[in-house]
Amino acid sequence: MQVAAQSVQVVVDTRPLWVILLGRSVRPLLLGATALLYWFIISRDPPAGLSPAGLRALGVFAVCLVLWVSSLLPLMVTGILAIILLPLSGAMSAKEAYGLFGNEAVFFILGVFILAACLMKSGLSARIALAMLRRFGQTPRTLLLTIFLLNVVMSFFMSEHAVAAMNFPIIVEIVGVLRLKPHRSNYARALFLAMAWGTTIGGVGTLLGGARAPLALGMLREATGQSFSFLEWAIANLPIVAGMVVIGFLVIVLFFPMDISSIREADELLEQKALALGRMSYQEMTIAGVMLLTLAGWIVGGEEFGLANIALGAVILLFVLDLVRWREVEQYVNWGIILMYGGAIALGAAVSKTGAAQWMSQQTISLWANSPVAVVAIISGLSIVLTELLSNAAVVALLMPVTLGVATDFKMDPSIMALVVAVPAGLGFTMPIGTPANAIAYSSGYLRMRDMMVPGAILAFASWVVFNLVANFYWPLLGIRFTASP
Numbered sequence: 001m002q003v004a005a006q007s008v009q010v011v012v013d014t015r016p017l018w019v020i021l022l023g024r025s026v027r028p029l030l031l032g033a034t035a036l037l038y039w040f041i042i043s044r045d046p047p048a049g050l051s052p053a054g055l056r057a058l059g060v061f062a063v064c065l066v067l068w069v070s071s072l073l074p075l076m077v078t079g080i081l082a083i084i085l086l087p088l089s090g091a092m093s094a095k096e097a098y099g100l101f102g103n104e105a106v107f108f109i110l111g112v113f114i115l116a117a118c119l120m121k122s123g124l125s126a127r128i129a130l131a132m133l134r135r136f137g138q139t140p141r142t143l144l145l146t147i148f149l150l151n152v153v154m155s156f157f158m159s160e161h162a163v164a165a166m167n168f169p170i171i172v173e174i175v176g177v178l179r180l181k182p183h184r185s186n187y188a189r190a191l192f193l194a195m196a197w198g199t200t201i202g203g204v205g206t207l208l209g210g211a212r213a214p215l216a217l218g219m220l221r222e223a224t225g226q227s228f229s230f231l232e233w234a235i236a237n238l239p240i241v242a243g244m245v246v247i248g249f250l251v252i253v254l255f256f257p258m259d260i261s262s263i264r265e266a267d268e269l270l271e272q273k274a275l276a277l278g279r280m281s282y283q284e285m286t287i288a289g290v291m292l293l294t295l296a297g298w299i300v301g302g303e304e305f306g307l308a309n310i311a312l313g314a315v316i317l318l319f320v321l322d323l324v325r326w327r328e329v330e331q332y333v334n335w336g337i338i339l340m341y342g343g344a345i346a347l348g349a350a351v352s353k354t355g356a357a358q359w360m361s362q363q364t365i366s367l368w369a370n371s372p373v374a375v376v377a378i379i380s381g382l383s384i385v386l387t388e389l390l391s392n393a394a395v396v397a398l399l400m401p402v403t404l405g406v407a408t409d410f411k412m413d414p415s416i417m418a419l420v421v422a423v424p425a426g427l428g429f430t431m432p433i434g435t436p437a438n439a440i441a442y443s444s445g446y447l448r449m450r451d452m453m454v455p456g457a458i459l460a461f462a463s464w465v466v467f468n469l470v471a472n473f474y475w476p477l478l479g480i481r482f483t484a485s486p
Helices: 019-044 052-070 074-087 096-101 104-122 122-137 140-154 159-177 186-203 212-223 230-255 263-277 283-305 307-320 326-330 335-353 356-368 370-386 393-407 416-425 436-442 449-478
Strands: none
Touching: 019 140, 052 074, 052 335, 052 356, 074 096, 074 335, 096 186, 096 335, 104 159, 104 283, 104 307, 104 326, 104 335, 122 283, 140 186, 140 230, 140 356, 159 186, 159 283, 159 307, 159 436, 186 212, 186 230, 186 436, 186 449, 212 393, 212 416, 230 416, 230 436, 230 449, 283 307, 335 356, 370 393, 370 416, 370 449, 393 416, 436 449
16 A cells, blocks of 8 residues: 655744744733733822722723734733623622623624624625626726715714614625635725725714714703704714715725726626526515615614614514524624624723723813813814724713813803714724724724724824814804803
8 A cells, every 4th residue: 555645844944043932922021011001000099089990990991902902812802801800800890891791782783793694695785786886886996985975975864883784794795706805905995994984974974873972962951951953963063074085085095005907807707696696585575674674763763762672673573584594693793893892892881980081081181271272172082082992972971071061161162062072982993892883894804903093093183183173163153162152
């Protein structure tokens, strides 16, 4: 009996030993430095105005921030670490920490993942994607712009989370038929970021884009009796949207140059897929009906019934109608993103409830603000930074009470604080945990952290500049002024 010889390729590392050891020790050293940072923070005596629990929450916050930014651990593992450290550190009880993992936003994300799975499994999203490619796919640039603007406009009329949930499977099908490679294709990255950032930009345009604006107005009305109408809010913010649309598309195109010459290279494949799909099946039509009802529910009853309840209700209906199997769902849902988002929400709640976030914001504002213009610049900047790390609703709940007090100190119109806090709180571009749209885009597997962080940071800074320009020069034309009327 002859044994076939197998060729084994041996690769010899010829680098000096100290270089090899240093390369392998960098990660443990950085993890150790992160642990030392945590110990350094929590071992100090709490400064004036900060409780011991708040100091411990700051320690956990610092650890998670370093790990999320550096990617020393996978994002979802860092989310689990936050859940563990919060009760171990004494920042909050284990019951509270694990209970916050069941936040409505987590289940909303779960619901939209399952709905997206049904769209993809049934072939409905493929049919829609093919129709888009054949109708608007003359060039890669026009298709990219179409997806970007579509997400912006849809977010005027429904939750930006729902827009991302509806469009995500379509983009997955587009990159699939174009055979774009994860982590390699600039065009795939551009498409997913156009979806995420388009929904983010459009979401600040009206009161329907997310819960942060109604929350801010509710707190304003309770404290002062003042508010904004739907039209007033939209007129005040649409110039911000217009400016960010231009900047956002330019950033995407500059950072992710087109690496395909024509999307018509896939013409034959598209035609074959269109023929293979045939007529729309009963399953597709029924799922389309359920999705339209869900969309209508999010638009009409999202505030009353809750986005998560509507999403999960739609999921249950799909199973009741026998349109999907659980084993099919498991193939599409990114459970790691659920873990990451749950940990981030628990961490944000801990920082907020212990008074740590409020202490940080008060220290910053009191140190640097010396005029109403400076107050608006600082609060809007702080809101943009915090929304990259916490949920935007938590940012509003945290900053609104503080800023209403600051308005009194500087004799400002308190109603303007609803705009100054809520609008920047919706402009999260940098981190996957910043918004559900970012998390959904990151879950595609086509994006790396640095793909979002560097261009996202530029967009975040640009949004701060655009916001303050509009606030200082456009709002006074509408009668919205920083100082209160005598």
